[in-house]
Amino acid sequence: MSSCVLCETDGGLLLHRAPRWRLIRATDTPSFPALYRVVWNEHVAELSELSDADRHACMDVVARVERVVRDHLAPTKINLAALGNMVPHLHWHLIARFDWDSHFPAPIWAAAQREAPDQRLAALSQQLPALDRALIDAFH
Amino acid sequence: MSSCVLCETDGGLLLHRAPRWRLIRATDTPSFPALYRVVWNEHVAELSELSDADRHACMDVVARVERVVRDHLAPTKINLAALGNMVPHLHWHLIARFDWDSHFPAPIWAAAQREAPDQRLAALSQQLPALDRALIDAFH
Numbered sequence: 001m002s003s004c005v006l007c008e009t010d011g012g013l014l015l016h017r018a019p020r021w022r023l024i025r026a027t028d029t030p031s032f033p034a035l036y037r038v039v040w041n042e043h044v045a046e047l048s049e050l051s052d053a054d055r056h057a058c059m060d061v062v063a064r065v066e067r068v069v070r071d072h073l074a075p076t077k078i079n080l081a082a083l084g085n086m087v088p089h090l091h092w093h094l095i096a097r098f099d100w101d102s103h104f105p106a107p108i109w110a111a112a113q114r115e116a117p118d119q120r121l122a123a124l125s126q127q128l129p130a131l132d133r134a135l136i137d138a139f140h
Numbered sequence: 141m142s143s144c145v146l147c148e149t150d151g152g153l154l155l156h157r158a159p160r161w162r163l164i165r166a167t168d169t170p171s172f173p174a175l176y177r178v179v180w181n182e183h184v185a186e187l188s189e190l191s192d193a194d195r196h197a198c199m200d201v202v203a204r205v206e207r208v209v210r211d212h213l214a215p216t217k218i219n220l221a222a223l224g225n226m227v228p229h230l231h232w233h234l235i236a237r238f239d240w241d242s243h244f245p246a247p248i249w250a251a252a253q254r255e256a257p258d259q260r261l262a263a264l265s266q267q268l269p270a271l272d273r274a275l276i277d278a279f280h
Contacts, residue, residue, distance in 0.1 A: 046218050048206040059199045066188040077228060078186050081221040085237060085245035088217060097225060105225035107249035 006089040007043050015132055016139040017041075020054060021061055023139065025132060026093075031116060032108055033125045034073055034096035036135070038062050045088040061139075062092050068138050069096050072131040073124070076104065098124070146229040147183050155272055156279040157181075160194060161201055163279065165272060166233075171256060172248055173265045174213055174236035176275070178202050185228040201279075202232050208278050209236050212271040213264070216244065238264070 005011065012024035020042070026035040038061050040050070047055060066078050075096035082092050097104055102116040145151065152164035160182070166175040178201050180190070187195060206218050215236035222232050237244055242256040 046206060046210065047220060048203045048210065048218075050203075052200070055199065055203055056196055059195065060192075063188045063190075063195055066186060070186065070188065077223075077225050078188075079221070079223045079225070080187060081219070081223070081247075083217075083219045083221070083247055085217050085219070085247070107221075107223055107225070107247065109247040109250045111251065 004043055004087065004089050006039055006087055006091060011039055011091065012037060013132075015135050018061075018139065021058060023061070023065060023135060025128070029108070031102045031112075031121075032095055033121065033128060034069065034075070034131070035108075036065055036069065036094045038065060038092040038094065040090040043089050045084060045090065047082060047090060050090075058090075058092075062094060064138060065094055065135060068134050069094065069131065072134060073127060079107065144183055144227065144229050146179055146227055146231060151179055151231065152177060153272075155275050158201075158279065161198060163201070163205060163275060165268070169248075171242045171252075171261075172235055172237075173261065173268060174209065174215070174271070176205055176209065176234045178205060178232040178234065180230040184230050185224060187222060187230060190230075198230075198232075202234060204278060205234055205275060208274050209234065209271065212274060213267060219247065 010024055012026045014024050016023045022039050024037050026037055029035045040058060073096045076099045077097045079095040079097055095108060100120050102112045102114060103110055106113060150164055152166045154164050156163045162179050164177050166177055169175045180198060213236050216239045217237045219235040219237055235248060240257060240260050242252045242254060243250055246253060
């Protein structure tokens with residue numbers, strides 16, 4: 001692929017880079033500040049293109065990130081998705097959802113159902129540096 | 141949970157039931173006929189609640205279904221998602237996406253971008269019995 005944003009850039013705030021994958025926090029989703037992405041470093045489109053060992057490694061990371069996010073934020077629900085219609089380079093979205101957020105219980109890609117309270121969003125954002133640190137430590 | 145639709149029903153057209161999981165084809169998404177779901181039989185909400193062995197088993201099934209779907213339909217992209225905001229019982233959506241479908245490249249939960257051509261949808265639907273059979277055979 002001549003131009004792929006996930007080949008050319010980290011894709012967000014880089015928290016950890018391993019040989020096969022990296023973990024970033026998204027900086028392009030202000031309504032969903034607790035959105036992390038596990039990006040496979042190699043340019044492959046689909047999960048089923050990975051070897052069994054690589055797929056296990058990838059999903060082990062997703063589950064470990066999920067565990068740390070749940071421990072820190074106690075979200076109403078975690079949403080996981082690998083879509084890649086626009087950027088067909090394997091990346092997992094891991095989104096902490098809250099019953100007060102702008103879209104809950106709809107997916108974040110649906111129409112907003114309300115405006116999220118500024119106070120809640122601010123409180124969530126204040127928790128992110130400690131969560132980022134815990135995620136960095138989890139893979140250290 | 142006193143009332144969970146995935147505890148009380150298969151959740152769609154049942155193709156295979158294993159001790160820990162089952163595979164169904166969705167029958168509630170007419171715009172996306174090639175939508176399969178891998179449902180974890182036990183009522184757990186999050187992927188990270190599974191043991192390592194169970195998580196590997198679950199994702200091995202998702203990847204195997206994906207491989208068969210790709211081989212049969214050659215979709216533009218596969219979309220994978222475990223959301224569960226409405227039904228917090230672990231289930232993976234596996235959606236074959238096509239550049240002609242009603243929402244592409246947006247997620248299926250976003251606003252439609254066009255009407256999908258009837259002829260394309262009909263042709264896709266005609267492929268599903270053979271794909272269902274291949275999926276049943278894959279886990280036989």
